[in-house]
Amino acid sequence: MFLKFILSLLPVVLLLAGCDNGNDSNDLLDPTADLTMINEAYASGTLIKVYADKQAEVGYNRYYVTLSDSLSGKSIDRALVVFKPMMDMGTMKHAAPVENPQGVQAEEGLFRGAVTYIMAGMWSMKVEFDDQNGRSGAVSFMSDVAATQHVKKVTGSDSLSYFITLVEPMSPRVGMNDFSICVNYKQNMMSFPEVTDVGVEIEPTMPSMGHGSPNNENPQHNGGAHYKGKVNFTMSGDWQVAVTLKRNGNILAQTAFDITL
Numbered sequence: 001m002f003l004k005f006i007l008s009l010l011p012v013v014l015l016l017a018g019c020d021n022g023n024d025s026n027d028l029l030d031p032t033a034d035l036t037m038i039n040e041a042y043a044s045g046t047l048i049k050v051y052a053d054k055q056a057e058v059g060y061n062r063y064y065v066t067l068s069d070s071l072s073g074k075s076i077d078r079a080l081v082v083f084k085p086m087m088d089m090g091t092m093k094h095a096a097p098v099e100n101p102q103g104v105q106a107e108e109g110l111f112r113g114a115v116t117y118i119m120a121g122m123w124s125m126k127v128e129f130d131d132q133n134g135r136s137g138a139v140s141f142m143s144d145v146a147a148t149q150h151v152k153k154v155t156g157s158d159s160l161s162y163f164i165t166l167v168e169p170m171s172p173r174v175g176m177n178d179f180s181i182c183v184n185y186k187q188n189m190m191s192f193p194e195v196t197d198v199g200v201e202i203e204p205t206m207p208s209m210g211h212g213s214p215n216n217e218n219p220q221h222n223g224g225a226h227y228k229g230k231v232n233f234t235m236s237g238d239w240q241v242a243v244t245l246k247r248n249g250n251i252l253a254q255t256a257f258d259i260t261l
Contacts (some may be wrong), residue, residue, distance in 0.1 A: 031064075031110050032049075032051050032064065032066070032110070034053070035051035035052065035053055035064055036051060036052055036053070036054075037050070037051050038050055038051065038052050038143070039125075039139060039141040041139040041141075043129075043137030043138060043139055044135040044136060044137035045069065045070050045071065045135055046067055046068070046069065046070060046076065046129065046131060046135055046137060047067070047068045047069075047070045047073075048066075048067055048127060048139045049065070049066045050063060050064070050125075050127055050139070050141070051063070051064040051066075051110075052064070056123070056143040056144065056145045056146065057117065057120075057145060057147075057150070058117050058118065058119060058120050058145060058146065058148045058150055058151050059116065059148050059150030059151055059165055059166065059167075060114055060116050060150070060165050060166075060167045060182060061114060061115050061116070061117060062112065062113075062114045063083060063112075063114060064110045064111070064112055065081050065110065065111040065112075065127060065129075066106075066109060066110060066111075067079055067081075067106075067111070075109055076106075076131045076132060076133070077105065077106040077109065077132070078104050078105055078106070078131065078132035079104060079106075079129050079130060079131035079132060080104050080129065080130040080131075081100065081101045081113070081128070081129050082100050082127070082129075083098050083100055083113055083115055083125065083126075083127060084098075084125070084126040084127075084128065085098065085115045085117070085123050085124070086123065086124045086125075086126070087122075087123050087124075088124065092189070093189065094189040094190065095191070095192065096115055096116055096117055096118050096123075096192060097115070097116040097118070097163060097182065097184040097192040097194075097225065098113070098114070098115055098116075098192075099113050099114040099115075099224060099225075100113050101113045104132075116163065116165050116182060116184065116192075117143075117145045117151075118151050118153070119145070120145050120146060120147035120148075121144075121145060122142055122145070123142070123143045124140055124141070124142055124143075125140065125141055125143055126139070126140045127139050127140075149257070149258065150165060150166045150257075151163055151164070151165045151166075152164045152165075152243075152255040152256075152257070154253045154255050156185075156252045156253040157250065157251065157252055157253070158252065160185050161185060162183065162184070162185050162186075162245070162252075163182075163183070163185070163186070164182075164183055164243060164245070164253070164255050165181060165182040165183075165184075166180075166181055166257050167180040167181060167182055167226070168228075172233060172239075172259050172260075172261040173233070173261060174233055174234070174235060174236055174261065175232065175233065176215070176230055176231075176232050177231050177232070177233060178228065178229075178230065179202060179216075179217075179219060179228070179229045179231040180219065180222070180226060180227065180228045180229075181200070181219060181227050182224075182225040182226055182227075183195040183198060183200075183225050183245065194224050194225035195225060195245075196221060196224070196225070197221075197247065198227075198245045198246060198247050198252060199218075199246040199247070199249075200218055200219040200220075200227045200229070200243065200244070200245060200246075201218050201243070201246065202216060202218055202219065202229060202231060202241055202242065202244075203216075203241070203242045203244075204216060204231050204232070204233065204239055204240070204241045204242075205239070205240055205242070206235070206237060206238070206239050206240075207238070207240055208237065208238060209235075211234075213231075213232040213233060214232060214234075215230075216231050216232050217229040217230035217231075233259075233261055236261050237260070237261070238258065238259075239258070239259045239260070239261070240256050240257070240258055240259070241256060241257045241259060242254065242255075242256045243256060243257065
């Protein structure tokens with residue numbers, strides 16, 4: 001009888017144990033676990049930590065910011081956070097396209113944004129904040145931005161300078177891949193607004209083999225400066241993806257990205 005009673009309780013015990021383990025795991029989840037902290041500083045009684053998911057490079061770079069009270073250590077989840085990158089070339093300075101964190105509410109404790117560095121070299125980055133406690137401040141750090149071919153500067157048919165940035169794929173594979181770009185234009189040396197009103201067409205080819213690929217999907221506007229579609233790489237090797245921007249049915253600008261897989 002006692003054994004039967006113990007066996008009847010076993011499913012309940014296992015269920016509770018499973019629930020407890022799940023809660024413990026959730027409590028231990030760290031949204032920065034797969035990120036690299038690139039700066040930590042104090043300003044106005046606030047600890048600011050800035051993270052990235054890769055080394056800074058020419059192209060689209062995601063940044064993640066955490067804010068906390070410097071005395072209590074309590075997380076600050078409501079704040080306005082602004083990124084201000086700057087390249088000082090001695091005789092001139094210029095900024096870069098920026099995506100500041102949307103809204104004032106942190107997502108899983110992180111304020112998420114991005115900077116598109118448009119040239120290699122030493123950049124300064126200022127992170128400004130205005131938090132829920134009425135405190136504001138800023139921290140700055142330097143980034144040595146590595147060279148890539150992920151950003152193409154082209155002159156449009158309207159004589160404006162456009163920056164077309166490859167966002168995906170960064171780890172291309174044989175088969176269907178997400179294909180994502182950002183499009184910005186140069187308003188002046190300090191302003192690079194998002195372009196939201198163009199049509200985008202892509203055409204992948206494999207020059208060494210003399211063929212393209214079927215079933216590609218032209219990128220569609222996906223918010224902000226982003227356009228997202230699909231590209232099909234039918235075999236490994238060196239590919240070139242031609243990108244055409246159109247406005248009102250007319251060609252605005254053209255470029256191409258070399259992709260190896």
